[in-house]
Amino acid sequence: MAKVHVTTTINGEPMEFLCEPSDTMLDALRGPLALTGSKEGCASGDCGACSITLDDRLVCSCLMLAVESEGHEVRTIEGMANGEKLHPLQQKFLEMAALQCGICTSGMLVASDALLKKNPEPSEEEVRFWLAGNLCRCTGYDKIVRAVMETAAEMRAQ
């Protein structure tokens, strides 16, 4: 079976990889690209653990084919910190214990970041609705929502 050659940009870096036509973007990230920060929860678009952005739009990487990234710009959790310096959301998630088992965390962070880029001053309700596609079985969501709200406030103050 012929593999497909894909040229794309991931976290700002030009990338090339080979994949099967039926591979999802999540398969490619976790396989040949060795970017295992995106997690596979449900593989059906329900849990959001595999969230990435494609041309700045939040998507589930399990719901797109890897070949569809050809010529587009992908961002993953691996591109969120600036070198060793954590993104304010990552720092706040740690400080406020907005995670337990960690499976949902990278998806929560990518989704929250996409929200704050679009809307730097979301209401709590907006945060809760925006994150409705990210399932978490441990935290009860409250700590996550509070961490996002506090980060938003701090980022606005800077």
Place this chain on the structure above:
Amino acid sequence: MTELRYLAPGTLDEAVGAFAKAGSAARILAGGTDLLVQMRSGVLKPGVIVDIKKIPEMTAIEQTADGGFCIGAAVSGMALAEHRNFGKVWPGVLEAVNLIGSKQVQGRASAGGNLCNGSPAGDSVPAMVAAGAIVTVQGPDGCREMKVEEVPAGPGRTNLKPGEILVSFTLPPRPPGSSDAYLRMIPRTEMDIAVVGVGVSLTIKDGTVTSARVGLGAVAPTVLLVEDAAKALIGSKLDDAALAKAAAACSAACRPIDDKRGTIAYRTRVAGVLLKRTAAIAAQRATQKN
């Protein structure tokens, strides 16, 4: 693993040619939020996937000279929400499209896919029916137009002919005093499938409804255009008697299934209740504009 070929043609003619040539083994890929789930679960094993997102007209949103809109079949819900003007003219269609799945799903899922997936509960469909949207389809025998309510044939089936591809939705221009709304009933507050969905589009002049369309979802094998409900609203001032008559017409049109989300009696009753609430929202928006 099945042998799968992926094609991403740059023109509609190429896509139609490739799609028709591959026959029943081919599937169209727009947002992919239904297709990939079906492939993953083994329900579908396509031999060829034709990705239509590299075709410019499939992802374009255009406001036509007369004030109507032409929306490519593969435009995502998020792209529609980001358009500066669409949500002002068709707020009900936009809210329906943006009830499909999560934000992640809305980043990809399209109204075209929602329609072609053939689910009676697809949220965008009743709103598009209420809007009076016309779809353009292109196939091996050329281009034709269909009313959006003519597209679904039953759960998971459409009336598109073999080899035909849905290209775009055309929404008509709106006279002053027009607006629309969509409401659905779900057991949760978010991320669920409609138990009943109602789209209402209205034009109101001097307090009287001069035109109306009602789309009804999740209560029959296909999404319905409920003409009797529209007739009950037209000529009225949306008084209680007119709304009760329109609600009764919606309930009468129901031929629902009985499942864990809702019984037949519940869905039938809720269809009427939602009609009243949706019409009130559409009317408020229509009169606010003047």
